[in-house]
Amino acid sequence: MPPSWADSAIDRRSVLLGAAAIGGFLALHLGSVAYARGPVGSGGRLTPQSFIDAFQHVNGVHRGFRRNHAKGVSVTGYFESNGNGADLSRAAVLRPGRTKLVGRFSLPGGNPTVADTAGANRGLALAFGYPGSGQWRTAMLNIPVFTVNSPQGFYDQLLASKPAADTGKPDPDAMTQFLAAHPEAARARDVIKAQPPTSGFADSTYRGLNAFLFADTAGNATPVRWSLVPMQPIGTAAASGAGPNWMFDDLITAIRRNPLRWRLMLTVAEPQDDPNDATVAWPPERRVVDAGTVVLDAVEPERRGNARDINFDPLVLPDGIEPSDDPLLSARSAVYAASFRRRAGETSGTPAVEAGAVSR
Numbered sequence: 001m002p003p004s005w006a007d008s009a010i011d012r013r014s015v016l017l018g019a020a021a022i023g024g025f026l027a028l029h030l031g032s033v034a035y036a037r038g039p040v041g042s043g044g045r046l047t048p049q050s051f052i053d054a055f056q057h058v059n060g061v062h063r064g065f066r067r068n069h070a071k072g073v074s075v076t077g078y079f080e081s082n083g084n085g086a087d088l089s090r091a092a093v094l095r096p097g098r099t100k101l102v103g104r105f106s107l108p109g110g111n112p113t114v115a116d117t118a119g120a121n122r123g124l125a126l127a128f129g130y131p132g133s134g135q136w137r138t139a140m141l142n143i144p145v146f147t148v149n150s151p152q153g154f155y156d157q158l159l160a161s162k163p164a165a166d167t168g169k170p171d172p173d174a175m176t177q178f179l180a181a182h183p184e185a186a187r188a189r190d191v192i193k194a195q196p197p198t199s200g201f202a203d204s205t206y207r208g209l210n211a212f213l214f215a216d217t218a219g220n221a222t223p224v225r226w227s228l229v230p231m232q233p234i235g236t237a238a239a240s241g242a243g244p245n246w247m248f249d250d251l252i253t254a255i256r257r258n259p260l261r262w263r264l265m266l267t268v269a270e271p272q273d274d275p276n277d278a279t280v281a282w283p284p285e286r287r288v289v290d291a292g293t294v295v296l297d298a299v300e301p302e303r304r305g306n307a308r309d310i311n312f313d314p315l316v317l318p319d320g321i322e323p324s325d326d327p328l329l330s331a332r333s334a335v336y337a338a339s340f341r342r343r344a345g346e347t348s349g350t351p352a353v354e355a356g357a358v359s360r
Ligand code: HEM
Pocket: 051, 065, 066, 067, 068, 069, 072, 104, 105, 106, 122, 123, 124, 125, 139, 140, 141, 146, 150, 151, 154, 207, 208, 209, 210, 278, 310, 311, 312, 328, 331, 332, 335, 336, 339, 340, 343
């Protein structure tokens, strides 16, 4: 039987949250000058459906899989909070103590069998306290800043990245046009290029990239960005490993050998920092609070009931953590919900990464 979003109350809640955000997203764009400029779209207006169409136009349709970050594995573990974040936010997860985690490592794109490459962005999504009320869900990447700062920028970038039929690579003219129309993306590229990737999933730093407001018990709200800094030794990236799943295989082997650990770091904005532009890094001298340790100690292939069936909607937040006004957030929430609804209604194929049989 295909998975259903009605399987659990919390999934239904997240889809409802997503649906609410879609309303806001559409309203926002009805009154704006954002247009779908590509060969697909819905009558010129940018909507969650335009994003789903664009993902399918670029990657093809892979039924039952995420329309982005389709290749992944599910992990579980826990977060051991040391209480240091509790001054910034009243969220229960930041008080001293342990919270269960369900997560997912992934690579971007809609193709669930894409070959692992060292240069592809690495994703780590976590649901703190799943299943349960007051969850905190986050989907992070191993890059220092995001590539674009608006839904239109994401959409234009997606279309420009479509591999050409003859070369299998993005059309250089389309990419030049995209970068000329989005100078913030050209600047972000330089920042990203200056920080080469590490050897794999286990030694990557994952960043939430969007800012959120941390609200304390007195109601003061401070913009914060979070990141996970690896406690494993850091290696340099291999050009590529053996086999199509080498990076996932390394991750599986590493988790089976020892639990993997990251420090949860909270970077606190100063008044001059823009919380609404994910392409701009905040200065390195900002206050950083070490809030505790994320421990991931089990890995399994995607299957019914594990992280496969979670929508890592960045607007599923506990009391004490609130969204900023970053326009990417409501767009993400709406598009993730549209992707989730689509895949939940389809029968999944076999995932590319079978954690029981490391593929080399
Ligand atoms: C407008 C901007 C964005 C759009 C339209 C977008 C779209 C998507 C979609 C459709 C999915 C699949 C959702 C699902 O079926 O569950 C996804 C997954 C993901 N995205 Fe985004 N995304 C955006 C921005 C970002 C940003 C800023 C980050 C990093 C901070 C990010 C990181 C991820 C990760 C790690 C996943 C995989 C989550 C999982 O394992 O379920 N995305 N994205």
